[in-house]
Amino acid sequence: MKFSKKSEYGLRALLELCETYGGRVLQRHEIAERQNIPVEFLEQILLALKRAGLLASRRGVRGGYALIKSPEEITLGQVIRILDGPLAPISCVSKTAYQKCADCPYAAKPSCPLQQAMGEVRDAIANILDHYTLSRFAHSK
Amino acid sequence: MKFSKKSEYGLRALLELCETYGGRVLQRHEIAERQNIPVEFLEQILLALKRAGLLASRRGVRGGYALIKSPEEITLGQVIRILDGPLAPISCVSKTAYQKCADCPYAAKPSCPLQQAMGEVRDAIANILDHYTLSRFAHSK
DNA sequence: CGAAATCTTGAGCAACTCACTAGACAAAAT
DNA sequence: ATTTTGTCTAGTGAGTTGCTCAAGATTTCG
Structure with a gap:
């Protein structure tokens, strides 16, 4: 992680x-x-x-x-997604790179407990990183 | 991630x-x-x-x-730390497995911009996973 | 007791990823 | 033309992931 x-x-x-x-x-x-x-x-x-x-x-x-863009326009989330790929902790909750789980028995069902919990995590991470701009980042130096 | x-x-x-x-x-x-x-x-x-x-x-x-423990006593955070290691996105912000960055020029300085941002992420993740119990997890099935 | 069923331990392994290196090439300035 | 830079592609060693295998220990049942 x-x-x-x-x-x-x-x-x-x-x-x-x-x-x-x-x-x-x-x-x-x-x-x-x-x-x-x-x-x-x-x-x-x-x-x-x-x-x-x-x-x-x-x-x-x-x-x-x-x-080429102003530091206010660039977020840590953007940068990390470019260099590291999607933020989601498991791919079935990714908004930018969703993929259905192959082996999970809940994949077919209406709801998956893992998905719910991991979805919350994903949202929390994205919420921080997609609102954290480079200007704020650089300024906190 | x-x-x-x-x-x-x-x-x-x-x-x-x-x-x-x-x-x-x-x-x-x-x-x-x-x-x-x-x-x-x-x-x-x-x-x-x-x-x-x-x-x-x-x-x-x-x-x-x-x-051996009741589902209310076990959190997703505990389980993930057992199986995957610390939750922190970089080790210099881990509370359970802190490690000073070797090469970061801010390691010596009073504050590091990366540490601040990543610390927020760590706290957000831990906050969710350390309060999400197995009982809630299993119940949402 | 002995056989069968189950967990326990440790080793091994192919594929992949990570962090980095190397080298040939293209363009800009002098 | 030469030097200084970025551009691109490929390679590589170490480590991790996800999984398999085989030998052993413990319990139950007949």
């Missing part, structure tokens, strides 16, 4: 990018050094965030990465 | 055991069949729950497993 390093590194990297938002770009090695993250691994994370539309990048000599 | 099959199977097995609480014992194959769980795998789960003091067992011809 843990978040991966990917999410953790991703959030820490965004923390740095929030600071220079609207200003200069940051290069991967700058982020990596300040946040103590293996640079090639960080790269994959930054690229994923770029593909998801959160970051822009420029190659070449004065290249680097920059936030 | 998922719970394992172990927790899922464990909870489903306890669902069955709640039904016969105070009455007869259940054998692993009965539970396995009804809940559609591989019997040898289930066994490991039942033994873990036994070692944790939730179940009693008897060997031999009329043997089987039975709940």
Whole structure:
């Protein structure tokens, strides 16, 4: 029931990018050094965030990465879903990636006790993370 | 950010055991069949729950497993921690298994933004699961 | 007592995921 | 043209997950 390093590194990297938002770009090695993250691994994370539309990048000599959206528009939930997949603790209660349980005897029935409990958990997690913006995140530093 | 099959199977097995609480014992194959769980795998789960003091067992011809505590006294949080380990999404916010982050630059500082956000998540999860009893769980079936 | 039924223990294993590494390639600046 | 950056794809070692197997211990019943 843990978040991966990917999410953790991703959030820490965004923390740095929030600071220079609207200003200069940051290069991967700058982020990596300040946040103590293996640079090639960080790269994959930054690229994923770029593909998801959160970051822009420029190659070449004065290249680097920059936030493309304002920190108020980005939530921790978004970031974690990009890097770690759905938040739901079991897939039959996921709203973004629902999947019917294959082996659960309650799958066919009208209600499943597990689903009810896990649904509450999912909602609680999503409620926090989908309302926690990067601006608040970065500001609490 | 998922719970394992172990927790899922464990909870489903306890669902069955709640039904016969105070009455007869259940054998692993009965539970396995009804809940559609591989019997040898289930066994490991039942033994873990036994070692944790939730179940009693008897060997031999009329043997089987039975709940040793009342369903009101057992919470989903307890069960999941037994089978899956701590609930916290990152170990630096775990109350039952705290561990200082090795590489985080905020580890030394007075406050860490990640810790604050993840702490809220941890509390929300624990709040639900540590108050959700097996009796409520089984009753919602 | 002895056989059958059941739990107990420990080991093993294939597939997968995680965290990271490496290397070739593309584009931008000088 | 060369250097500096990002881009992409693939690989890899360690660990975890989900499960299987086999040998043993204990209880009941005939």
